[in-house]
Amino acid sequence: MSLALKVLGSSGGYPVRGLPCSGYLVTADQENILLDCGPGIATALLADGRHCGLDGVVISHLHPDHVLDLVPLAYALLAEWLVDGRTTPLPLCIPQGGLQFLQRFSDLFGHRSWQFPSDADEPGKRALAASVQERHDWLLTVFDVREYAIGDTLELGANQIETHAVDHNAPTAAMRIEKNGARIVYSADACFDPTLVGFAASADLFLVDAHMSGPLAGGAHMSPAEAGRLAALAKARELVLCHLAAPEDGPSARAAAAQHFSGAIHLAFETREYRL
Numbered sequence: 372m373s374l375a376l377k378v379l380g381s382s383g384g385y386p387v388r389g390l391p392c393s394g395y396l397v398t399a400d401q402e403n404i405l406l407d408c409g410p411g412i413a414t415a416l417l418a419d420g421r422h423c424g425l426d427g428v429v430i431s432h433l434h435p436d437h438v439l440d441l442v443p444l445a446y447a448l449l450a451e452w453l454v455d456g457r458t459t460p461l462p463l464c465i466p467q468g469g470l471q472f473l474q475r476f477s478d479l480f481g482h483r484s485w486q487f488p489s490d491a492d493e494p495g496k497r498a499l500a501a502s503v504q505e506r507h508d509w510l511l512t513v514f515d516v517r518e519y520a521i522g523d524t525l526e527l528g529a530n531q532i533e534t535h536a537v538d539h540n541a542p543t544a545a546m547r548i549e550k551n552g553a554r555i556v557y558s559a560d561a562c563f564d565p566t567l568v569g570f571a572a573s574a575d576l577f578l579v580d581a582h583m584s585g586p587l588a589g590g591a592h593m594s595p596a597e598a599g600r601l602a603a604l605a606k607a608r609e610l611v612l613c614h615l616a617a618p619e620d621g622p623s624a625r626a627a628a629a630q631h632f633s634g635a636i637h638l639a640f641e642t643r644e645y646r647l
């Protein structure tokens with residue numbers, strides 16, 4: 372298996388009916404990379420135990436439904452350091468300004484003032500204590516925070532993720548990952564944007580924001596019909612409608628997208644794993 376994607380959550384805005392917000396787990400060459408980390412994603416990641424099993428995280432933009440579960444994820448990593456002696460920070464790629472955002476967020480909880488025993492024998496505790504003594508925030512210590520400019524190509528282990536600026540009401544990156552000829556593209560949150568046609572060209576799997584699936588109007592997202600039109604223009608093979616306002620919008624969203632796109636159309640709410 373060269374490339375796979377598991378939908379951990381895709382609810383737009385808030386976790387509707389117990390379904391988490393945005394979080395997509397890409398597995399490429401045995402490395403697990405999480406795209407976005409909205410509310411409920413830590414629950415999904417840690418459903419089988421204490422280890423998150425991640426090799427990297429990439430955040431598309433700094434809206435709550437895409438980042439809030441970085442805090443419980445950090446607590447899980449803290450446990451890995453304290454209990455299991457982990458001392459390697461988890462790479463976290465975040466748009467420019469993200470480090471200050473995380474610092475301010477963490478300061479609200481007083482994380483910087485936490486103490487860890489400096490005479491501990493275990494390597495993880497020693498590493499945390501040394502970091503905190505240098506006035507580093509433990510929550511940021513467990514992550515290797517890498518700010519990126521949207522448009523950069525991100526290097527995570529053996530994988531590369533290309534980013535592309537999209538039209539949303541915050542600086543937002545679409546993402547593309549390829550492996551052995553298979554291509555996954557994630558629009559992130561975006562209005563209809565012709566520049567995405569080239570970025571997503573010939574995607575095997577195109578995950579597209581279709582948030583305007585219900586009575587909502589306007590805003591900074593696509594409708595399912597626009598998502599279908601975009602996938603058709605990009606000549607994508609399969610389309611996954613993401614970030615729907617509610618699961619009950621699924622049938623009408625699929626029908627609207629199918630007016631424009633003749634390939635397979637999936638609902639992120641329903642279909643959970645794709646292997647390419």
Ligand SMILES: [Zn+2]
Nearest residue numbers: 432434539560
């Ligand atoms: Zn957003």
